[in-house]
Amino acid sequence: MSYSPALLAEFAPTGVLRASINLGNPILANAGADGQPFGVSIDLARGFAKHLGLPLDLVVFDAAGKSVDAVTNEQADFGFFAVDPVRGAGIHFTAPYVLIEGSYMVPEASAIHSNNQVDNAGVRVVVGKGSAYDLYLTRELKNASIVRAPTSPTVVDTFLAQGCEVAAGVKQQLEADALRVPGMRLLPGRFMVIQQAMGLPKSRSPEAVAVLRAYVEDMKQSGFVADALKRHNIQGASVAPAA
Structure with a gap:
């Protein structure tokens, strides 16, 4: 699927799609021996960048609060968060994926x-x-x-x-x-039970939010999320039901 230049610029105003990654949740992201992050969040981030046809930059944090602040303050373009009403003041959430x-x-x-x-x-x-x-x-x-x-x-x-x-x-x-x-x-x-979702800054348009929400639903339905959990040997987390 192709998107308009205006919508792509909204997703990545710097020209590079910046994904906020929280290493504080080992179910979703970890750092390898080489220092590079890996995990379900990273797989979804790369998949979304590929879906949009944009280059990707992983902006890595050691705590959830810092990751939330990065997206809320638009120092990153999207991220992976537990759904919470306090965070909802600054972030548009998708339905949960895990x-x-x-x-x-x-x-x-x-x-x-x-x-x-x-x-x-x-x-x-x-x-x-x-x-x-x-x-x-x-x-x-x-x-x-x-x-x-x-x-x-x-x-x-x-x-x-x-x-x-x-x-x-x-x-x-x-x-x-x-x-x-x-x-x-x-x-x-x-x-x-934590509902783990993807999210965009609150300033982004309903069209952009709809694209991210549709991406998450497709990743659940296609088996991508289940395969990522299995590939990274994650126990105790389950794929969220369809929205």
């Missing part, structure tokens, strides 16, 4: 054994600053307090350094940390 579980981790000796025991006075929950978990738990927790780590991958290190009661984040990241740090356990189940 669903991701959020979990809690506690010390083995903790008296907390279920998710509904977390929201109590005296419980400190560590989250990555600006992450979807931060935004969600800021709204939902009424009695527990929130401690914000600089990034999602540093949640468990902050949790240990400050002697907090609960760490919250991507289930797969916490599982990896539990293998790294002895004496930890994940609480059963999940406290939320």
Whole structure:
């Protein structure tokens, strides 16, 4: 499919399509031994650039909040985000392409054994600053307090350094940390499901938003997203249903 020069200029005002990539979510993006990013987000970014016929630049960040700010402030042209109403003030979201579980981790000796025991006075929950978990738990927790780590991958290190009661984040990241740090356990189940979507700056036109939304639906329906999850050996995430 070909698009008008005006629409392509809207997608890439600098002439290069800039994709905001968050390395703080290991389900979607990671850095290889050579420092180059890889993962489901990168595959989708390259696919979208090819779809538009534009060159691509990956703008890489270590935290979700920084990635969101880059698109909101138009330092990047699109990105990959957990859907959240706070972020929706500056970003047009597509329907989700992947669903991701959020979990809690506690010390083995903790008296907390279920998710509904977390929201109590005296419980400190560590989250990555600006992450979807931060935004969600800021709204939902009424009695527990929130401690914000600089990034999602540093949640468990902050949790240990400050002697907090609960760490919250991507289930797969916490599982990896539990293998790294002895004496930890994940609480059963999940406290939320993240709807991971693509997004454009709020200033972009309805036509541009429609193109990105259609691209995401095509990538789900064609099996591209499922194949990317399999290719990158991602467990615990599933392809979102059709919009």
